[in-house]
Amino acid sequence: MNHERSARLFEKAKELVAGGVSSQIRVNEPAGTPLFFTRAKGSKMWDVDGNEYIDYIQGMGPNLFGHSPDFINKQVNEDMEKGYIFSAQFERELEVAEMVLDMIPMEDATVRFASSGTEIDQLLFRTMRGFTGRPKILKFEGHYHGWMDSVNWSVHPPLDQAGPEDAPIHVGESEGMDEATANGLVICQWNDLALLEKAFADHPEEIAGVIMEPILANTNCIVPTPEFLAGLQRLCKENGVLLAFDEVITGFRVARGGAQEFLGITPDLATYAKSMAGGFPIAMIAGRRDVMDLIGDGTVYHGGSFNSNVMSIAATYASLKYIEEQGGAFYDDINGKGLRLMDDLRDVAKSLESDLHVQGVGSVFAISFTTKQDITNWRDHARNCDDGKYSRFAKEMLKQGIRLSSNGRVHLSSAHTDEDIDKTVAAAAAVLPTL
Numbered sequence: 152m153n154h155e156r157s158a159r160l161f162e163k164a165k166e167l168v169a170g171g172v173s174s175q176i177r178v179n180e181p182a183g184t185p186l187f188f189t190r191a192k193g194s195k196m197w198d199v200d201g202n203e204y205i206d207y208i209q210g211m212g213p214n215l216f217g218h219s220p221d222f223i224n225k226q227v228n229e230d231m232e233k234g235y236i237f238s239a240q241f242e243r244e245l246e247v248a249e250m251v252l253d254m255i256p257m258e259d260a261t262v263r264f265a266s267s268g269t270e271i272d273q274l275l276f277r278t279m280r281g282f283t284g285r286p287k288i289l290k291f292e293g294h295y296h297g298w299m300d301s302v303n304w305s306v307h308p309p310l311d312q313a314g315p316e317d318a319p320i321h322v323g324e325s326e327g328m329d330e331a332t333a334n335g336l337v338i339c340q341w342n343d344l345a346l347l348e349k350a351f352a353d354h355p356e357e358i359a360g361v362i363m364e365p366i367l368a369n370t371n372c373i374v375p376t377p378e379f380l381a382g383l384q385r386l387c388k389e390n391g392v393l394l395a396f397d398e399v400i401t402g403f404r405v406a407r408g409g410a411q412e413f414l415g416i417t418p419d420l421a422t423y424a425k426s427m428a429g430g431f432p433i434a435m436i437a438g439r440r441d442v443m444d445l446i447g448d449g450t451v452y453h454g455g456s457f458n459s460n461v462m463s464i465a466a467t468y469a470s471l472k473y474i475e476e477q478g479g480a481f482y483d484d485i486n487g488k489g490l491r492l493m494d495d496l497r498d499v500a501k502s503l504e505s506d507l508h509v510q511g512v513g514s515v516f517a518i519s520f521t522t523k524q525d526i527t528n529w530r531d532h533a534r535n536c537d538d539g540k541y542s543r544f545a546k547e548m549l550k551q552g553i554r555l556s557s558n559g560r561v562h563l564s565s566a567h568t569d570e571d572i573d574k575t576v577a578a579a580a581a582v583l584p585t586l
Contacts, residue, residue: 152550156199157186169210176211181545184577191218193566196554204554205571208564212368212515215426215470215485217566219560223429226469227462243468244459248301250471251437254403255421256411262444263436264459265577269297269397271434272362274446275422276301277359281392282442289350289361289392291341292319293370293529296362296397301333306369310533316340326404328567340369341374341528344382352385360393360420365410368400368560371519371526371536372511380416387419393442395420399434404514404562406482407474413512430552431466432457481565486513488572489563497578505583507544508536514563518555520544543586551578 161184164171172178177185182348187199194217196206209217216223230243250260265271275290288302292313296302303324305313314320319340321333337358339350346381351358361383367373387394395418401410402423411417420438445451457463474481490513502508510522519526520540526532545555553575555561 152182152202152552153200154182154184154186154198154202158184160187160199161381176557180522181542181549181555181557182545193217194564194568194571202552204549205564205567205575206554207561207575208224208428208554208556209564211425211556212404212558213425213428213430214562215404215514215566217564218375218428218430220429220566221328222473222510223431223466224467227431227465230465234461239465240457240459241461243464245465247467247471250468250475251427251435254407254471254475255437256417257421257437257439258417260437261440261447263443263446263453264464265434265436265453265455266432266457266463267420267461268397269295269299269423270455271424271436272302272397273299274398275362275395275397275420275436276360277453278420278436278442278451279395281445283355283391283393284360285332285359286300286338287335287354287357287359289337289339289354289358291339291363291528293341293367293532294362294364294397295369296364298324300329301335302362303328304333304336305338306333307529307533310530311520315532316343316530317346339341339543340530342373342379343528344379346443347379347383347386351390353364353394354382355390358487359391360395361387362395362397363530364400365396365414365418366396366401366512366515367403367528368515368517369558370517370529370532372515372517372560373528374512375414381413384416384418393420394418395422395438397422399424400426403471403474405512426471428463428466429470431463433463434465439506448451480580485563487570488559488567489513489516492516492561492563493576494571495572496579499576499580500583501524503580503583505586506537506540507579507583511561516561517559519559520542520559524526538585544582546571547582547585548578551581553578570572 209449259344304321308322319338398409404426424434493509520537522536523535
């Protein structure tokens, strides 16, 4: 597969854009050079060299309906004729808020809109500290909550730097981070109730809130055990700690009510982004009215010129309206196709005696290479999964016209077809023996 023009454009990009890319994950393109694209529609993308791909990156998750769905284009085009950014309120914003609050399981909740997942998680942390008057947020290794200094610690730390399991060392994901921000975090292992109990005991009256990906999409798409979830909620209530779900990836993707509906547990607060606007930039925090009132009265400050802009609200309205009109059939279809792809990949791997491993929930899942049956947290992944082999797999799949992410996460969209799935499985069958 020829990528000559993309390679030339990347050389030019490096002279104009730092590193040639505008988000660091894009530099790890399986092609060996970051690709440049001319267009994308539905489940497909076309690069500047004329290559066609079935795309499972889907913007790293936002494109729940595939690229550039007509019904979103129509709504955005209609609404943007009235203006772009009012820096004021408009009725469509209230319509979206009503739709959201009807869909998610939270009761007596309110919302506030912003523009990105990283940004909305920062508001979440500020709100939890403001409500409780406590200084620390408990986060788990392997969980990603944005690239800001206050939380970009111990996301995927090298095990030789991460310290013992029962007393993890804060490991920054970047040079230049403010070391003092680590003092605002308690790092813990995920899916291990005994270690969680120890973390609470070690920091009495210090923890304002717990943040986690309720389905760990940034590490193997791990579903937590019911025992861990129940214990976590109990510990939070016993210690006066707020429980928050980062549903930036899972919200409106895994179910109508997101991971809360899927897992049957309701947190005090939750954050959303990605799938809620079908590809447009928006984010949202939702939560208990008494907690959210601190944002409402300005006790916890939040601002932003682009918050609830006309185009993003229009796209969210169109997305949620489409989901509601489709009813349960929407999630039956998208999760069903994902589960079929997962099962077919497992069957191919078994027939070829490959250690390809698939784990997840249908509309979002992860591919890795390991002989371990289930991966339960980050250290489990780091000890048992062959990331280098996955990189080779993704590179060879790209040559077959299948675009996979560099981190192993697969995003289904409602635009993916049975033919796409058949081609993907056939490509895997061709590639696995070459590894």
